[in-house]
Amino acid sequence: MPPSPSTRPQAAAPPLRDRGDACPGALRLHRAADGHLARIRLPAGDLTVRQAAVLADAADLLGDGHLSLTSRGNVELRGLAEGCGGRLAALLRDAGLLPSERHERIRNILASPLAGLDRHTPSDVRRWARELDALLCASEWATALSGRFLFVLDDGRGDVAALGGDVSLLAEAEAEPGAAGDRPGPAGGALLRVGDDPAALRIAGPDAPRAALAAAEAFLTAAAASGSGAWRVRELPDGHGLTARDVAAALRSAGIGAAYVPQAPAPGTRTSPPYADSAAPGIVEGPDDDRALSVLAPLGRLSAAPWRLLTAIAADDGSGALRLTPWRGIVLPGLPAAAAPRRLAELTTAGLITDPASPWHRLGACTGRPGCAKSLTDVRADATAALAAGAAVPDGLPTGPASEGLPVYWSGCARRCGHPHGSWIDVLATAEGYRVALVEPDTAPTTTRTAAPPPTAPAPAP
Template identity: 35%
Template sequence: MNQASPSTVLPDAAPAPRPSACPGLLRIVAARDGGICRIKLPGGELNAAQAEAIAEASARHAAGVIELTNRANLQVRGVRGGEAAALSAALVAAGLGPDGVAPDAAAGSDAMAKRAAPASNALRAAAADDVRNVMISPAAGRDPFALFDTRPLCAELLTLLQGEARFAALSPKFALLVDGGERLARLDHPHDVWLAASQVRDGVRFVFGLAGCPPAVALSQNSTQARRVDGTGALAAVSPSQVPALVRALLHTFLDLAAADATRMRHLLAAHSVDAVLQRAQTYVDFPLSRDASLASWHRATPADAARRLGAHAQRTTETCHVGGQPPLGRLDAATLHALAALARQQGNGTLHVTPWQSVLLTDIAAHAVPVVLTALNTLGLACDATQAITRLIACAGSPGCAKSLADTKADALRLAARLPENVEVHLSGCPRSCAAAHCAPYTLLAVSPGTYDLYRRDDGHPDFGQCVARQLTIEQAADLLDHLARSP
């Protein structure tokens, strides 16, 4: 079978990057509290020297506030006027930029934000930064339940995304999930393309689907029902060695078929059938991509457990653990990030892993050192136990940081934490955009004015936040109602 090349499909194989309001390493976006610089971490991984560079740059050029994002990245808030280029250059010099980008490429970031210019080195660098959206488990390669170490695949896909000029046309929100079967895995974030390891008689194959999440088994011991958040479900399976070619084919297919204003795979599927997408992708590969009917009811065999991001859990290597803690509402200051880097050097392998739950994982901790690491994390203000209410709350930047927010959601979340019922998870959003949550939370408090919220409960029969169960609640009233709902059948 002859494989199609992008040039035979689209004569202009290197279009200009899509305009975007998303922050990036080289594109500082203005907010109420200053500029925002988003740092995309390969596989969520950050070495100690890079963590120290971020801490120092954030203190020198911004407000010293670092946020952990729900895509396992970091962002620096409060970038001061006139400091954007210096901040970007410092981060690129620390090896935090896309492949092959030199520090001088960041020097154009201020000018780039002020004018629409033709393709340039700075624009190409920004485009390469935008497409670095591959999520894997923060415990990849170490989780004893994993079927496959996804770290090499993640690196190969990141190289692919940055290496083909045509992919600059993808939206900065276009994202891939590569699931190795770990217990520590985030499976409720919809991705444009997802791949999940599955054990078969002759080894491991990767099942894939579009515009959603891998169908997963409920964690409850009383339920084995598979649940899919949305999307196509499992379509077919390929060998691990075929994954990069498959992803390349699907990305080119998206760019071939998607309308100019379509940014996500779900938009493409609204206009083209799944079979049409697979038929088009087939022209790019020499292995079969037809839909596999035997996978119609496929689901991930191992339940995922988000609580394993907190505290200490055994790794695949004997007598080693990963140890995790969650900063309140996903925010660190520069001093805390410095201290985490030092702790990773002293007790672990010198690496921090940012998780999609806005927490931090230290890996390769000797079992005898676990109590020391847990004490250090607690001293730094990180929660290490799932029973702590703050681990079950997420909140957007709120009105101090965002002009669109109608309430100070972070301050209100801290007030709610003092009264949050056991096992209840709540998302506070200052506006309907839901920047803090890529998933549909069990409960959402949507701000309608300072200190006042409408309460929504997740309901598969209702879109967006779910069903509105009460309006115009204070935080105290919301806490009382959540307690009532938690106790109700």
């Protein structure tokens, strides 16, 4: 009998952390096989055109001329030369990308990329993200947070709520007085969740950023009491876990009102995986004449040339801002309807993914060789070759609804750096070839079949 495409693993004991995390940052560079690597945190993925231009300059002047987009909406620069850290820091500081050098690695804030841009969710979680970032940078104790600790701010559509936040805010909108139909207004509050606790706390919207910060402080208190050195809420050992009730006490101490919700709505389901339609490539219709462009970078990496084109479009026709998404994409807000199709065509010509039907959509890969010494192969070349041969995986999965429309992610080793959340197809390099598995939420990848790496082939145009 063939193995099941996914099985539920036995619960693993939380790790015991006896050191600080080694996550790279803008100031702490990581030595990779292709040179040094810098990771620049962009809370909510927000960039001004000036900041975007500085990142392109840094990639050209100090790195390998490319920018890598991460699953947390951040940017990585690779191929950095020895001794360039001071020059890079000066560029970032002058552009406002280093508001606090002591806090730069903990500014991990995801927010719904389309918040306020389309016709569905006007909740301004982007403003919450800016306020939370300012609170983090002003907090002395927040420097003790790990570079992996994650805040997630969902505008109510459920797109980022399932991305594994340690502290999550889910906006709850209320109907605007006199608004036509049931369109929600911005006067709602938020549900605050910690880790995987099914319960939540209902708080007023203006209190949301302060409440998220208080929840993070409650985590640090729990981690210290456990003696585990935990970096994330899910790593807290039994008997020391953090729940909504624990956070409620912390909120009361901070003067923040909260109502306990014993069973909050699930943050994501199989019918609406994170890759579904949020910020899918194409034109996003907003109210009146407003449009936004959503594009993806093939395998999350692009050269400085298309990045500069994105910056120019944002400056000339857009709102002067860019938003990076946790799906390794870019959203350009504020274009007039007349300009949007022409600009989208320019981005298509530049090699970006602009069509949700593109075979590159939902295809991802880790860095692989030659950039990562731990990788067993050049997974990006292999993924490209498989796509050129007409398949997103080397030997496919059984067809059917279980795997239809899911993201496919190629990994060069068992760490699976940057893999998707929720349901996805795992293509893992091993010494015997690639192993392909269907991964469900809270399940482990299980081998379904093994295939030799695909032959080298030219990449199809995105």
